[in-house]
Amino acid sequence: MGSFKKHSSCKGCNEPVSFSYKQIEKGKTSCYGLCSRCPLKQNLLDQKIETVSCSSCSKSLEDLQTSGTVGCLDCYTTFKETCHTLFKALNLSEFSPLEQNTKIDIQELQSSLQEAIAKELFEEAALIRDRLKKITTTLGGT
Amino acid sequence: MILHFIRNLDKIPFGSSEAAQILKKMLPQIFPEGKWLENLEEVEERKLTKAFFFEEHYKKLFFDPQSGLLLVLGSFDHLHILYDGPYNQIKPLLFHLHSIFSFAYDSNFGFLTTKLSTTGTGLKGKFFHELNYPKLPAFVEAIPYEGGYLYQNRLSIGYLESTFIENLRNLREMIQKHVDEIKSAGSLLAQKIYDRQ
Numbered sequence: 001m002g003s004f005k006k007h008s009s010c011k012g013c014n015e016p017v018s019f020s021y022k023q024i025e026k027g028k029t030s031c032y033g034l035c036s037r038c039p040l041k042q043n044l045l046d047q048k049i050e051t052v053s054c055s056s057c058s059k060s061l062e063d064l065q066t067s068g069t070v071g072c073l074d075c076y077t078t079f080k081e082t083c084h085t086l087f088k089a090l091n092l093s094e095f096s097p098l099e100q101n102t103k104i105d106i107q108e109l110q111s112s113l114q115e116a117i118a119k120e121l122f123e124e125a126a127l128i129r130d131r132l133k134k135i136t137t138t139l140g141g142t
Numbered sequence: 143m144i145l146h147f148i149r150n151l152d153k154i155p156f157g158s159s160e161a162a163q164i165l166k167k168m169l170p171q172i173f174p175e176g177k178w179l180e181n182l183e184e185v186e187e188r189k190l191t192k193a194f195f196f197e198e199h200y201k202k203l204f205f206d207p208q209s210g211l212l213l214v215l216g217s218f219d220h221l222h223i224l225y226d227g228p229y230n231q232i233k234p235l236l237f238h239l240h241s242i243f244s245f246a247y248d249s250n251f252g253f254l255t256t257k258l259s260t261t262g263t264g265l266k267g268k269f270f271h272e273l274n275y276p277k278l279p280a281f282v283e284a285i286p287y288e289g290g291y292l293y294q295n296r297l298s299i300g301y302l303e304s305t306f307i308e309n310l311r312n313l314r315e316m317i318q319k320h321v322d323e324i325k326s327a328g329s330l331l332a333q334k335i336y337d338r339q
Contacts, residue, residue, distance in 0.1 A: 057155075068258045069218075072155050073246055076254055076261075083251065086258055087299050108302070127237040 007033020007055060019078050020055045054078045106135060143310060144194050146266035147223040147236065148255045150246040154220070156256050161220040162201055169204050169213060172242060176206035176213075194224040195268045195292060209235055218256045229307045252299060262299030267310040269293050275317045282313060293317075 007017050015035035033055055053060045055078065059071030064079055065086070076083060109132050116125035154161045170176060179187065180202075187203065194212055200222075204213040211232070214222040223239070225232045245264075246254040253264030260266055272290040281301075284291040293313065298306065 069256050070156075070254075070258065073150070073153070073254055076248055076251060080250070083258065083261075087261075087297065108304070124234055124237065127234075127241050130241055131237060 007031070009033065010035035010038050012038040017055045020053050020058065106132065109135070143226075143267055143269045143307070143314065145225045145229065145232065145307070146194075146196070146260075146268065147225070147232075148216075148219050148221070148253070148260045148264045148266065149223070149239075149243070150220045150254060150256075152244040152246045156220075157218055158220075162215045165213075165215055165221060166202065168242070172239070173204070173206040173208070173211070173213075175208050176204055176211075179203040179205055194226065195270070195287075195294075196222065196224060198222075211235065219260075229304065259296060260298050262297065263301055263303050263306060265295075265298050265303055265306060267295055267307060269310070269314050271314070271317050273317055273321055275313075275320065279309075279313065281309070 007020065009015065010017055011032045011034060013035060015038065017033035018036040019034060021032040021034060054071055054075045056074040057071035059075055061079060061082060064070060064075065064082060068086070070076060070079070070083075109128055113125055113128045113132065116122075116128060150156060151161045151164060154164075166178075170178075179190070182190070182203075190203070190212070191197075191200070191214070196214060199217040200214045201217055202215040204215075205211070206213070209232070210225065210227060212224040214224060216222050223232075223236070248254055252262040255261050255264055270287060270290055270292055274284060274291050275293075278284060278293075281295055281297060282293055283296050284293050286292075293310070295306070295310065301309075
């Protein structure tokens with residue numbers, strides 16, 4: 001992807017990188033990996049910054065907003081706020097937070113589990129149990 | 143209604159050949175009666191994917207005659223599971239696939255896909271109708287398609303799979319009812335004109 005290099009640590013404080021900066025000054029391009037809290041970030045923001053991009057695939061925020069596609073899984077972390085805003089805007093008044101639905105999903109899975117046990121479909125019950133476990137672990141981890 | 147379940151293998155970049163290699167190895171083991179559609183003519187391939195309203199580029203097609211599933215190794219998203227039938231019938235198979243593969247999932251967003259419109263349930267529901275229905279709910283869009291309209295969801299985040307499919311099915315029934323009403327109103331009107339004459 002052009003002159004973009006993947007940086008593992010922040011230029012200012014060696015913390016893990018959250019995003020990349022591409023800076024074009026007098027025709028010379030420089031790339032920086034920065035963490036989200038780095039004081040250097042503010043200094044760079046005061047300068048002429050061309051774009052904010054994903055550190056893994058160099059997808060820019062502008063690109064995401066216009067195309068509606070992400071470049072890699074890390075884009076969801078990098079552009080988390082933007083994704084939320086886009087979803088809300090696209091889904092209009094019908095938007096409901098996923099966590100709410102996940103709770104309903106759990107209820108639905110629990111009733112499916114009971115149903116599978118009652119019908120003695122133990123293989124299916126085991127799969128439902130595993131999925132329940134996965135969802136509750138993920139929710140617990142947030 | 144055609145259902146598209148879009149999934150990506152966890153921790154593997156989009157568009158990576160690594161995912162295709164894993165899936166190529168695993169799918170014949172999961173679906174022993176399934177086969178890779180390798181010797182099809184390009185025209186036949188297009189016909190097949192068109193029947194499922196699948197318009198994207200793909201790398202390989204795998205068909206399981208027992209379940210009627212068409213599994214597409216996509217060039218952007220790793221796996222598209224295409225199905226034409228009731229959701230309840232595909233549900234156990236989906237559970238089975240989820241127990242085998244670790245798909246990219248985020249507690250905030252749901253299943254992660256390249257397109258934001260399919261992130262969430264990772265589900266795209268599509269059906270065709272000749273009529274351009276005027277009162278579409280916000281979550282659906284109607285795209286002009288071969289003498290009619292292809293109805294599909296605009297977003298899949300924030301919905302349950304079952305609710306989501308139910309909503310689309312209700313919409314399809316509503317459109318059909320609307321068409322029937324127009325037809326019966328038309329024939330009533332024709333009858334009245336005929337009686338007057």
